[in-house]
Amino acid sequence: MENLKLKEILLEIKNGNELERERLIRHYKPYILNVVGHICKRHLTWSNDETSIGLIAFNRAINTFEFDKGRTFVNYVYLLIQRDIIDYFRKEKRHLHLVSDNNLFDHDKAELKASLELYQQSTNTSELLEEILELDEKLSKFNISFEQLERHSPKHRKTRIKVMEMAFEFIQHSDLVDELVGKKVFPVSSFTKRTGARPKSIERHRKYLITIIIIQLHPEWRRLSAFVQAGPGSVKI
Amino acid sequence: MKEYKIEGVVIKVTESEYVLFCDDGTFRNIPLTKDNIPMMGERKTYTASTRNLAFTALSTVAVAILFIAFISYGVFQNHSKTHYIAAIDINPSIEAYLDEDLNVIKLSPLNTDGKQVVDSIDSDGMDFYQVVDLIVSQSILKGYLTTDEKGSIETTLVKVRNDSNLQWEIYLIEVIQTQLQRKSIDADVQVFNETKKFYDQSEGAGVSMNKYRHYQTLRNQGLVQDIEEVKEKSIRELLDMILEGVKRVPVEAEKGKDNSGENVKSNPESRQNQSQSTKGDQSDYKQEPSINKDVELRDTKTRNKSSSSENVTSTNQKSSEAPSNRDESSNDNEANQNAGMVDSQIHSIDNTKQKNETSKESQIPLQ
Structure with a gap:
């Protein structure tokens, strides 16, 4: 806050x-x-x-x-x-x-x-605490809790970068973002049609992907945003 | 074991774990340690260990080798000690592995009833006679042997090692008889000696040696075709089956004798009448009787053979004559009778064949 x-x-x-x-x-x-x-x-x-x-x-x-x-x-x-x-x-x-x-x-x-x-x-x-509390509040609207995210997190570095890139690509489409924020549902079909991403990989990492998108949609969360930079070189706070 | 560090920020603390938002952008749930509840937003470093694949494979192989070594050691130990294998069948079917002094090394149940009895016996430090005594008493306790019904106890001993030589039968029978007398139980007691080859055959068939012996008899009689038909039956039931088979054949043999035996000789007229009537009744018998007689003949021969190869000792408790004894005595009688008897049977088969042929011939025009 x-x-x-x-x-x-x-x-x-x-x-x-x-x-x-x-x-x-x-x-x-x-x-x-x-x-x-x-x-x-x-x-x-x-x-x-x-x-x-x-x-x-x-x-x-x-x-x-x-x-x-x-x-x-x-x-x-x-x-x-x-x-x-x-x-x-x-x-x-x-x-x-x-x-x-x-x-x-x-x-x-x-x-x-x-x-x-x-x-x-x-x-x-x-x-950072303020950012975490706000993220928690936002994710709860998507029925996502922090402890669930480990299971949906990509294990391999390449996959992780790929998911980060998918999130970055997603926020480029404002209508998809509106749909996500408004309906609280990830528009899988619209996104895959536009980007050619595989629905299976979206479904596998869906909760993680939404979390990254939410963080990327809030650049004012400077400290959290540092964790989700696409690419291998993540910045430590 | 490879160790690696996970660095990140605590974003949530639950009852059992805290969630770390790692520097690489992933989330990890880390178990909570006692007396340490981290603060949200606190930076934490967690040292995790990963299993090396090569180490895992190596440890698996090591465990497998140890397991095989352990098993083979146990088997070797057992085999090196075992001088005799004894199979005891009441309805509980039990196998006992014995050393050279007939001390029990291991008791192994061969059916569920056997398992119940074995579970109730502690055979450590006991010899075979003591264990058999216990098996009999437990069988009585559990109702496998009752005063109402005549029971049957069969024991077969196999010498696993050639050097072992023991006279065990008489004392074993005494032990069982004493126990039976004490409890007023009426049962046939039979003990057998068999070869290791016979044991291997019975083991291959998945039944005890006693049952396998009965299976052979029943198969020779043509009463069973498959070992599965015998597996679930008790020794008493198998003996009854054999008895029924034996009873049926003499009755048919009697008929054959009536047709071609002394009666025919004594009354030639009736021979003509009977041959005629047989001709008339052929549609009822057809070839069935001849097959049964053939089987009986083979069976008699086989049993004579087996009685010569096996050392069989049998007694009957209380009852004047056991069914199996009756069976054997009938076999013995048959075997001891003069060759004319067998000849007459063969003749009767020939006669029947001739009659069958005649009947076939006579039936052809009718058809």
């Missing part, structure tokens, strides 16, 4: 647009779950207490985030969730009388480590 767009959305939410709040929460849900899991060092679901705490922290981040403080929204969310989760653990341990000096020391160490991570996050990944 672009900064400008996010700023507008946050302003609308602060003015009382609950629908936008709902939409923003839904957009960042995978990130909230990931942050909570990362802090707790285990996979969590929405039925866990920690994820509820994360969700509450995110909601507070929406209310309290200020753009002029010089940090990204994603980093701010991470910071709030981390604080709340650590507080929750402290309360839990106090409640259970299990707090020990060692544990406190561990927590201090963990906080220090988290701060370092936070710094790395702020400098490297916030932009």
Whole structure:
């Protein structure tokens, strides 16, 4: 999500647009779950207490985030969730009388480590994270999830280049792109008639091909676009 | 094993794996490690290992060689130890591999009933007599031998090695009889010695030696044509089949005798009448009786031969005379009777043939 767009959305939410709040929460849900899991060092679901705490922290981040403080929204969310989760653990341990000096020391160490991570996050990944979240949202409309893509990814370098070229060729035809975006279905027959591509190879890599096309259709996703450059020399971020 | 690195960015974390968007533009699902949930957007390097094709082929060949060596070692070990092979048939059909002192090396079931019995026996460290005792007691327990029905136990021993020489039959019969007496079971007990060649033949046919022996008899009688007809039958059933075959032939032989035997001699008039009546009844018999007689003759010869080649010991528990004994005694009687009896049978065949020819001739004008 672009900064400008996010700023507008946050302003609308602060003015009382609950629908936008709902939409923003839904957009960042995978990130909230990931942050909570990362802090707790285990996979969590929405039925866990920690994820509820994360969700509450995110909601507070929406209310309290200020753009002029010089940090990204994603980093701010991470910071709030981390604080709340650590507080929750402290309360839990106090409640259970299990707090020990060692544990406190561990927590201090963990906080220090988290701060370092936070710094790395702020400098490297916030932009990429925004792109990933947007791509995930777009692909979900095509019933594509990231974990399915391994099976549809071409294994050989030549095939991979071929698929990248097919995606590049596809976006040259605006009517085909409209059909894909509008109907959410890949127009196999129209594409094969125009390009002479084999329907079998399209079907084999269909989900991967759609993903590449979606990324190529969004050149503003600079970091993700670097991964799908046609040719062997892919650029590392 | 070849190792290679996958570099990329984490784009999703699921319960068991995280999805890496690799630098080459592909996606890889990497299994999660304990206590490490990566962050979305985090850069990760994963070291994967690939199986070298040559290594795979080499390992497959190595495993195959080891397997063959293991199997052949086992076979060699068994063969080097085995001095005797014994087949025991009740309805359970079991084969026992024995060493020179008749200790059981291995028990092998030959049918499903046999498997049930073998599964319930631990033959480790036991000799053949103990195992046979157990087999009999288990067969009684499992209802293959009952007090209501007369059973049949046949055992055949084959010497695998020429140097082995053992008198085992009497003691084995004693062992089985003791067990049967204890449980008040009525059964025929027969023990046989056979050659390795006979064992190989039975193995090739896929039945126990005891069944194969009965199959030969039944085939000679013309009662069965294929080994499959015998496979599923118990020894008792096979004996009954043989008995029926034997009973049928003497009855037909009797008829032949009536036609051309002493009765004919004693009453020449009736001979004329009978020959006439036979002529009249030819349409009922045609050539069937002559074929059966022929078969019986061949069978008698074969059995006489086999009884001379095989060493057969048989007893009957409780019953005064076993069906198979009756069979044998009838064979013996037939064999011990003077040649005139056989001649008379041959004559009766000749007569029948003549009559058949006559009947054919007489029937031609009618047709």
